[in-house]
Amino acid sequence: MRLTILLLVLSCFQLNAQSKPDLSYYLPQNTSYNQSIPTPESVIGHQVGEWHITHDKLVQYMRALAAASDRISIEDRGTTFEGRPLLLLTITSPTNHNNLETIRQTHIASTENNTVDTNNMPIVIYQGFSIHGNEASGSNASMLAAYHLAAAQSNDVKDLLDNAVILFDPSLNPDGLQRFAYWANTNKSNNLNPDPNDREYREVWPGGRTNHYWFDMNRDWLPVQLPESRARIASFHKWLPNILTDHHEMGTNASFFFQPGIPSRTHPLTPKLNQELTKSIGNYHAKAFDKIGSLYYTEESFDDFYYGKGSTFPDINGGIGILFEQASSRGHIQESANGILTFPFTIRNQLTAALSTLEAGKNMRQEILQYQHDFYKNARKEASKENGKGIVFGDEKDAAKTYHLAEILKRHSIGFHEIKSDFTTNGKRFKKGYAYIIPKNQKNTRLINAMFEKRTKFQDSLFYDVSAWTFPLAFGLDYAEGVSTSNAGAQVKELNMRSGVVSAKSNYAYLMEWHEYYSPKALNKILESGLRAKVGMKQFSMNGKTYDYGTILIPIQNQKKSADQLYSFLQKVATDCHINIDAVNTGLTEGIDLGSNQFRALTQPKVAIIVGDGIRSYDAGEIWHLFDQRYDMRLTKLDTRSLSRVNLSRYNTIILPSGSVSATKQLKEWVQNGGTLIGYRSALNWLKRNEFIKLDFKKMERQATDISFEQRGNFNGAQVVGGAIFEAEQDRSHPINFGYKNDRIALFRNNTMFMKADKQSYNNPIRYTKTPLLSGYISKPNLDSLSLTVPFKVNRLGGGNVVVFTDNTNFRAFWYGTNKLMMNAIFFREEL
Known part of the structure; x- marks a missing residue:
C-alpha cells in the first residue's frame, strides 16, 4: 500500500513539476543572461512548454528578440499560402553583423576558388525547426535557442558567435504549426492527462503535419514547388551553409535519434567523408545527451538517400545535413514505453541537440569549411571532364512544362541556355523556345547529376522515401545527355514563360x-x-x-x-x-x-473531391493544389462525415483519392445516373469490393527461404515499392491520352497493385511495357508482376463511368508529366 501511495505521489510530482517549467529546466547551467533581452515568457505570456506556441506568438517573440539584441537581424522572406510570414533570423556577433555581406561573399568564394584560408572564416549553420507542424517540440525549442544565443553572457557563446553565422528558421511550416497548436491547446486539460486515448493525442483529419494544401514539405527541398520551400532554398543557395539541422519528432515510444542513419542507405553521390563528419558531429550530441541523462540512438533507422529531404539536400550541395527525431508527446504529456513523456522534456532534448550542433560547428569549424571547399573543388574537376557536353530537355509542343523544369533549375542556381536553333538528337526534336541546354561544366554539376540521373542498381533494397525522382521523366519531357554545348545559345538570366x-x-x-x-x-x-x-x-x-x-x-x-x-x-x-x-x-x-x-x-466540369477521415490527405491535397493553384478551377471538398447527406447531383465528376468511404449507396446511384467517379490507388480496392467496377489484380506470394527472424523485416521491406519510375505504352487515339505527343509515358508508382490487362487491346490505352523499370528500386518478383499490367481502366456503370488509376498522377506537385491524365478523365469523361 505504501509503495502504491509513493508511486502515486511521485507521478503527481512529475506531472505538476513538468507542467510549468522555468528557464532553468532548459538552459545550460552556470550561465548568466543579459537582463535587457526579453525572455519568452515576458513576450508570449506563458513559460515555454506550458502551452504549444502558436505561430503568431512565435513571430512576436522573434521580432522582439531582434529588436532587443545586436546579435540578431531578422528578415521576412515571403508568406505561406495562408499569409503567415516566413522568417529567417541571422544570429552572429555584432562585429560579424557589421561585415555580414563581406563574410557571405568570402564564404561563397571559398566554394569557387582553388585555395581557401579557413583561419578566420566563420562557419555557416542553418537551423530549421518543425517542418512537420505537429512535430512541434522543435519550434517551441527555437525560442529557447534564440534567447540563449541573444542573451547568454558566457565566453563560450561569445566565441561561438565570433566564429559562426547562424541562419535560424524557427518554423519551417507556419500553417501546420498553427493548426496543431490550436488542436493541442484547445484539448488540454488543467489536470494533465497522459492517457494516450485522450482526444488531445488524436488530431482530426488532416492533422498539423502538412501545410495548407496538405503537402509533406520535407519532401520539397529538391522540387521546390511550395512557397515555404522557395524561401528556404533561396536562403540556402545565397549562403551555402556548412551544416543544416532539421528538427523532427517520431513515435511516442521511441527516444531520440540523430544521424548518421543506416550507412548502406546513403546515396552514392554523397561523399564518404560527409558521413564521417556527420558521425563526428554526432559525438557532440551523444556527450550532451549523456550529460542530461536522455536516451538516444543512431545508425539504426532513417537514411540519406532522397535529396528532397532537409537532412539530405545539403549533402549534394557541399554541406552536412543532420536529422533529429524526438519521441513525441503529441500534446502536453503522454504515457510511453520509457515512462511519462512530457512536452517540456521533448523541448529540452531539441534544445540540447541544437546547442550541441553549434558546439560541434565551432570546434570542427576549419575541418568542415575545408570539406565544403574540397567538395566543390572536386566537383569542378569532375565537371571539367564534361566540358563541351550538356543535357538538353524540352517538348516541342509544350513550352510550359519545359519552363517549369527550368524554373526549378533557376531556383537551385543551375545555369542553362537557350538553344541556338532547332535540332534533333536520339530521334527527338528540340525546338527553339521550347528547349534548354544545361552545360555540365559548372559549379553545381553534382546537383545536376542528382536531378537527372536514372539509377536501377542499389546497395540496399530498403528506402525511407522514394528511390527515384528523375526530373525530365517527372515532367514528361524529351531529353538527351552528352549533347554538344555548341547547340547552346545565350545563357538564360531572366526566365519568362512564353506568351500566348x-x-x-x-x-x-x-x-x-x-x-x-x-x-x-x-x-x-x-x-x-x-x-x-x-x-x-x-x-x-x-x-x-x-x-x-x-x-x-x-x-x-x-x-x-x-x-x-x-x-x-x-x-x-x-x-x-x-x-x-x-x-x-x-x-x-x-x-x-x-x-x-x-x-x-463538351460540358463544363463540376468537380468534387472526397476528403476527410479514411482518405489519404497527401493524395487529396495534391489534387486540391492542382485544381486551385495550377488550373484555376473550382473544386468542392466533400467531407466523408457528411457525404451521405450531400446532394451529389450538383457534380458531374467526383474524385475519390486513396482511401474509402461509407456512403456507398449514394455514390453508386449518382454514377448510375450519369456521374463520373475517378478513383486512385487504394480506392480501387473499395470500388472493387463494392462492385463499382470489375478489377482483376495479380496476387503476390512472398515466400521467404533461409530468412532468419532478425532478417524478416528487411525481407518484407524489400518487397515494398517505395517510389520508382516505370515506362508505359500509350494509345494516343484514346481520350485519356489526348495531349501526349509520344507513345511512351513515365509513370511514378509506390504501390504493389498490379492490375491485369483487358483481353481487348483497345481497352488498355495505357499499359506497362514488358521491361518497364526506368529508374528506382523494385524487387524482381514485383517487376515481373508489373510487366504488361495496366495502370488505368474505365467501365460503364449504368449511365455513368468509373475511372481508376493505380498510380498517383499528381505526385508531390512536380510530376507535371502525368497531370493531364486526370484532366483528360474530367474534360473528356463522356468520351472515355
Missing part, C-alpha cells in the same frame, strides 16, 4: 491544340464562360498544320458572345494560359471536317 496568342480574328472558328500544359485551364475558362467547345477525336490537317487528337474547336456560330467579343475573350485566355489559339476561316480540312460528328460537344 490568338493568331487572328475569325468569323468561323478557332482551334486550340491540347498539348500545352495549361490547355485544361484555358478550356475551363472557355466552358465556364458559357461558350460552346468541342473536342476532335481524330487527327486532321489544314493550312499546312497537322492537328493532333484532342484538338479543341470553338465555333463562332451560336455563341453567347459576338465574333468581336469572342476574339477579345480568347486573346485574354491565350495570354493568361500561355497557349496559342489558331483562327480558321473554313471548315474544310484534310481529315475530319470541322462539322464532323468526330468533334464531340
Whole structure:
C-alpha cells in the first residue's frame, strides 16, 4: 500500500513539476543572461512548454528578440499560402553583423576558388525547426535557442558567435504549426492527462503535419514547388551553409535519434567523408545527451538517400545535413514505453541537440569549411571532364512544362541556355523556345547529376522515401545527355514563360491544340464562360498544320458572345494560359471536317473531391493544389462525415483519392445516373469490393527461404515499392491520352497493385511495357508482376463511368508529366 501511495505521489510530482517549467529546466547551467533581452515568457505570456506556441506568438517573440539584441537581424522572406510570414533570423556577433555581406561573399568564394584560408572564416549553420507542424517540440525549442544565443553572457557563446553565422528558421511550416497548436491547446486539460486515448493525442483529419494544401514539405527541398520551400532554398543557395539541422519528432515510444542513419542507405553521390563528419558531429550530441541523462540512438533507422529531404539536400550541395527525431508527446504529456513523456522534456532534448550542433560547428569549424571547399573543388574537376557536353530537355509542343523544369533549375542556381536553333538528337526534336541546354561544366554539376540521373542498381533494397525522382521523366519531357554545348545559345538570366496568342480574328472558328500544359485551364475558362467547345477525336490537317487528337474547336456560330467579343475573350485566355489559339476561316480540312460528328460537344466540369477521415490527405491535397493553384478551377471538398447527406447531383465528376468511404449507396446511384467517379490507388480496392467496377489484380506470394527472424523485416521491406519510375505504352487515339505527343509515358508508382490487362487491346490505352523499370528500386518478383499490367481502366456503370488509376498522377506537385491524365478523365469523361 505504501509503495502504491509513493508511486502515486511521485507521478503527481512529475506531472505538476513538468507542467510549468522555468528557464532553468532548459538552459545550460552556470550561465548568466543579459537582463535587457526579453525572455519568452515576458513576450508570449506563458513559460515555454506550458502551452504549444502558436505561430503568431512565435513571430512576436522573434521580432522582439531582434529588436532587443545586436546579435540578431531578422528578415521576412515571403508568406505561406495562408499569409503567415516566413522568417529567417541571422544570429552572429555584432562585429560579424557589421561585415555580414563581406563574410557571405568570402564564404561563397571559398566554394569557387582553388585555395581557401579557413583561419578566420566563420562557419555557416542553418537551423530549421518543425517542418512537420505537429512535430512541434522543435519550434517551441527555437525560442529557447534564440534567447540563449541573444542573451547568454558566457565566453563560450561569445566565441561561438565570433566564429559562426547562424541562419535560424524557427518554423519551417507556419500553417501546420498553427493548426496543431490550436488542436493541442484547445484539448488540454488543467489536470494533465497522459492517457494516450485522450482526444488531445488524436488530431482530426488532416492533422498539423502538412501545410495548407496538405503537402509533406520535407519532401520539397529538391522540387521546390511550395512557397515555404522557395524561401528556404533561396536562403540556402545565397549562403551555402556548412551544416543544416532539421528538427523532427517520431513515435511516442521511441527516444531520440540523430544521424548518421543506416550507412548502406546513403546515396552514392554523397561523399564518404560527409558521413564521417556527420558521425563526428554526432559525438557532440551523444556527450550532451549523456550529460542530461536522455536516451538516444543512431545508425539504426532513417537514411540519406532522397535529396528532397532537409537532412539530405545539403549533402549534394557541399554541406552536412543532420536529422533529429524526438519521441513525441503529441500534446502536453503522454504515457510511453520509457515512462511519462512530457512536452517540456521533448523541448529540452531539441534544445540540447541544437546547442550541441553549434558546439560541434565551432570546434570542427576549419575541418568542415575545408570539406565544403574540397567538395566543390572536386566537383569542378569532375565537371571539367564534361566540358563541351550538356543535357538538353524540352517538348516541342509544350513550352510550359519545359519552363517549369527550368524554373526549378533557376531556383537551385543551375545555369542553362537557350538553344541556338532547332535540332534533333536520339530521334527527338528540340525546338527553339521550347528547349534548354544545361552545360555540365559548372559549379553545381553534382546537383545536376542528382536531378537527372536514372539509377536501377542499389546497395540496399530498403528506402525511407522514394528511390527515384528523375526530373525530365517527372515532367514528361524529351531529353538527351552528352549533347554538344555548341547547340547552346545565350545563357538564360531572366526566365519568362512564353506568351500566348490568338493568331487572328475569325468569323468561323478557332482551334486550340491540347498539348500545352495549361490547355485544361484555358478550356475551363472557355466552358465556364458559357461558350460552346468541342473536342476532335481524330487527327486532321489544314493550312499546312497537322492537328493532333484532342484538338479543341470553338465555333463562332451560336455563341453567347459576338465574333468581336469572342476574339477579345480568347486573346485574354491565350495570354493568361500561355497557349496559342489558331483562327480558321473554313471548315474544310484534310481529315475530319470541322462539322464532323468526330468533334464531340463538351460540358463544363463540376468537380468534387472526397476528403476527410479514411482518405489519404497527401493524395487529396495534391489534387486540391492542382485544381486551385495550377488550373484555376473550382473544386468542392466533400467531407466523408457528411457525404451521405450531400446532394451529389450538383457534380458531374467526383474524385475519390486513396482511401474509402461509407456512403456507398449514394455514390453508386449518382454514377448510375450519369456521374463520373475517378478513383486512385487504394480506392480501387473499395470500388472493387463494392462492385463499382470489375478489377482483376495479380496476387503476390512472398515466400521467404533461409530468412532468419532478425532478417524478416528487411525481407518484407524489400518487397515494398517505395517510389520508382516505370515506362508505359500509350494509345494516343484514346481520350485519356489526348495531349501526349509520344507513345511512351513515365509513370511514378509506390504501390504493389498490379492490375491485369483487358483481353481487348483497345481497352488498355495505357499499359506497362514488358521491361518497364526506368529508374528506382523494385524487387524482381514485383517487376515481373508489373510487366504488361495496366495502370488505368474505365467501365460503364449504368449511365455513368468509373475511372481508376493505380498510380498517383499528381505526385508531390512536380510530376507535371502525368497531370493531364486526370484532366483528360474530367474534360473528356463522356468520351472515355
